[in-house]
Amino acid sequence: MKFGELSPILFTQQIMSQTKIFGLVDCNNFYASCERVFRPKLRGKPIIVLSNNDGCVIARSNEAKTIGITMGQPYFECEKLIRQHNIAVFSSNFSLYGDFSNRVMNILEEFTKDLEIYSIDEAFMDFSNIPKSDIENHAQNIRKTIFKWTGIPVSIGIAPTKTLAKLANKIAKKNPIHKGVFNITNHPHTDQILSKLEVGEVWGIGWRLSKFLKQCNITTVLQLKNAKEEWIKKHMAVTGLRTVLELNGIPKIEMEDRPEAQKSIITSRSFRNPITTLPPLKEAVATFTSRATEKLREQGCVASYIQVYISTGYHQQGAMYRENFGKELPYPTASTSEFIATADECLKKIFKYGYGYKKAGVMITGIVPKRHQQLDLFTPLPDYQKQESLMTMMDSLNWRWGSDTIKFGAAGVQQKWHYRQEKRSPNYTTQWEDLLTIKL
DNA sequence: TCTGGGGTCCTAGGACCC
């Protein structure tokens, strides 16, 4: 036996001990399900949730999907269907969804510490230490617990790689026969299953790659799985290769710890009506900057770069204009006023008269934990301390009495550009005044 | 004066995700 080679038995043992099993827990129609928890009358009824501005559909209950409402469909386009089928419509209420998300994730943490929260409604779990014969029961137990304690239905996909676990989850959701759990590990008909799924269903294959692959006669997941490594490397680069290996059961994407800090913070909005002058746009940018710096402080971080962008609408008549401009701050900070001043300079660089702006936003980068903050030798320290205590006070007042209790004058008072949310549900779980009253 | 290749770092933009 050559050095570095393993005997068949040793090799098998090594594989056995290394075999990973991932579980992907995904909430079903999450936003719609949250809205339904406090409205038992809506059980079995079609529900949709709208984006900010009540612009388009971002979540649908199964019933709404059956009726034919599509993801991302503009609201005005489906108003007729909504009336015909008496669909319940909600503006998005992210504090409600965020709170439900926390509750679900906390329950999952009771089952394992090896948890990766992937998005507001999804988490990967490491099932490697669960005896193989028990895995499906274990998953069913998780499902039942979450539903009992929160009222949110979830589906669980189980597989030796994350990419396959995502697919297994889709299968679990699609067919009620699986009762919300599908295990693709050592499944006797894996290839047959993969041959029935479209290539675009795969995690990491978006519309662009999907279109390209179809042109190359790769239309099913199975065909992608069996594609030649050289070809994939050439046309889909390293990320594509990783995906294909994962489809073959070789784990290339590991569980990740929660990142210490985000790398960027974005706050942006579309406007209900186009903005044509500078003052309201300045207000909007100042408001976005306030929110972004608030998030920055929540994470205990400071940052040194801000970028502002403005854009006309995609769907409107007339000339298009999109531009962004960024600027480095003299030193990393989390001070709202300093960021607002810098954002204002950036906005002035790119603003042009003669356009109707439909969207604006700010992005903060160069984020580091506050303890790593390097102060400039020439920055007067007292100023800095004053800023910091002002920010702390502002955050605590806004937290105690509701956001925007105190804000910067630059953010404006009337905020005519502010977005529409006509059908928002109460904050049942995060605002005292919205608590549900029970009549006996 | 012109000519050269190779390396790193940074940024903008594309593609993807939910």
Add this chain to the structure above:
DNA sequence: TCTGGGGTCCTAGGACCC
């Protein structure tokens, strides 16, 4: 009339250096 918002990662290409 009315078409979301918030992220990450990768790559190509330019600037710069030796």
